[in-house]
Amino acid sequence: MELDIGPEDFCEDGVIKGRRLAKIIRRAIAEEVERLTKEHGTPPKLVTVLVGEDPGSKMYVRMKHKACTRVGIVSEGYTLPEETSEEELLGLINELNTDPSVNGILVQLPLPRHIDEETIISAIDPDKDVDGFSPRNIYRLFYSGELLTSATPQGIVTILDALRVDLDGKHAVIVNRSTIVGKPLVMLLLNRNITVTVCHSHTKDLPSITRTADILVTAVGRRKTEDDPFFITADMVKEGAIVIDVATPHGDCDFEAVKEKASFITPVPGGVGPMTITMLLKNVLAAYSFQMARTNVLTSYAVSYGSFPS
Numbered sequence: 001m002e003l004d005i006g007p008e009d010f011c012e013d014g015v016i017k018g019r020r021l022a023k024i025i026r027r028a029i030a031e032e033v034e035r036l037t038k039e040h041g042t043p044p045k046l047v048t049v050l051v052g053e054d055p056g057s058k059m060y061v062r063m064k065h066k067a068c069t070r071v072g073i074v075s076e077g078y079t080l081p082e083e084t085s086e087e088e089l090l091g092l093i094n095e096l097n098t099d100p101s102v103n104g105i106l107v108q109l110p111l112p113r114h115i116d117e118e119t120i121i122s123a124i125d126p127d128k129d130v131d132g133f134s135p136r137n138i139y140r141l142f143y144s145g146e147l148l149t150s151a152t153p154q155g156i157v158t159i160l161d162a163l164r165v166d167l168d169g170k171h172a173v174i175v176n177r178s179t180i181v182g183k184p185l186v187m188l189l190l191n192r193n194i195t196v197t198v199c200h201s202h203t204k205d206l207p208s209i210t211r212t213a214d215i216l217v218t219a220v221g222r223r224k225t226e227d228d229p230f231f232i233t234a235d236m237v238k239e240g241a242i243v244i245d246v247a248t249p250h251g252d253c254d255f256e257a258v259k260e261k262a263s264f265i266t267p268v269p270g271g272v273g274p275m276t277i278t279m280l281l282k283n284v285l286a287a288y289s290f291q292m293a294r295t296n297v298l299t300s301y302a303v304s305y306g307s308f309p310s
C-alpha cells in the first residue's frame with residue numbers, strides 16, 4: 001500500500017495533525033480490505049483477548065474493535081476472568097493459532113501477575129502476531145524486515161516518512177527504553193540510516209543530549225513535579241527539531257513553548273495516538289494478505305502435485 005502523502009496533507013503551522021494522517025491511511029486500508037475481501041471471499045479477522053477487568057485495557061480493546069469495524073475488518077473479543085490460568089490462556093491461543101478464519105491475534109497487556117507475558121506472547125503464531133511482539137517478529141525487525149512491527153513505533157516512523165524530510169544521517173534522541181516503544185523504534189530509525197541515542201531514567205544531564213536531537217521522541221508519560229511538570233522544556237530542544245511526543249494522557253512537552261522552536265511537533269492528544277490503532281489495522285491487513293497469498297501458493301501446489309508440501 002503506497003500512499004502519496006506530504007506534510008501539506010496533515011500539518012498546520014508545524015503541528016502534526018495525527019487524526020488527519022490516520023484518516024487518510026484508514027481510508028486506504030478500508031479500500032484495500034474491500035478489494036481483498038471481494039478477491040478472497042472472506043474479510044480479515046482480528047481476535048482480541050483480554051484477561052481481567054482493567055478499565056484502561058477494556059477501553060483500549062473497545063477502541064480497537066471499533067476501528068476494525070470502520071475499515072471492514074471483522075473482530076471478535078474474548079474477555080476472560082482475572083483468575084484464568086496460564087494453561088487456559090495458552091489453550092485458547094493454540095486454538096486461535098490453528099483456526100484458519102483468524103488472521104490476527106492480540107492479547108491485551110498487561111496480563112495478571114500470575115501469567116508470564118513472555119510465555120504468552122511467544123505462543124502466538126508469529127504470522128498472526130499483529131502486535132509485532134513475538135520473538136520471530138523482533139528478529140525480523142533486527143534484520144530490517146518491517147513485516148509485523150509494534151504499532152506505536154510504526155506510527156512514529158509513518159509520521160516521519162510522511163513529513164518527507166531527508167532523515168539520512170540525522171540524530172534522533174528517544175527518551176524511553178520500553179519494549180513497546182523505545183527499543184523497537186531504535187531499529188526502525190536505524191533502518192532509515194538515522195543515528196540513534198536512547199535516554200532513560202538513569203541518563204545523566206538529559207538536556208545536553210536532547211539539545212543535539214534533530215528528531216526528539218519522548219514517551220515518559222508522567223509529570224516531573226507539580227511545580228515543574230514538563231520533562232521537555234523549550235531550552236532542551238534544538239531550533240528546527242522534529243518533536244514527537246508519545247506520552248499519554250498528558251504530553252511530556254511544554255507544547256506551546258516547544259512549538260516555537262520545533263519545525264514539526266505532535267500534540268497530545270491528536271498526535272501519535274490515532275496513528276497507533278491505524279498501524280494495528282495495517283498489521284491485520286498485512287497478516288491477512290500474506291496468509292491468503294500463502295494459502296493460494298499451497299492450493300496451486302496441491303492442484304499441480306496432488307498434495308500439499310509438508
Ligand code: GUN
Pocket residue numbers: 106107108109110131151152180
Ligand atoms: N497495552 C498497552 N499497549 C499495548 C499494545 O500495543 N498492545 C497490546 N497487546 N497491549 C498493550
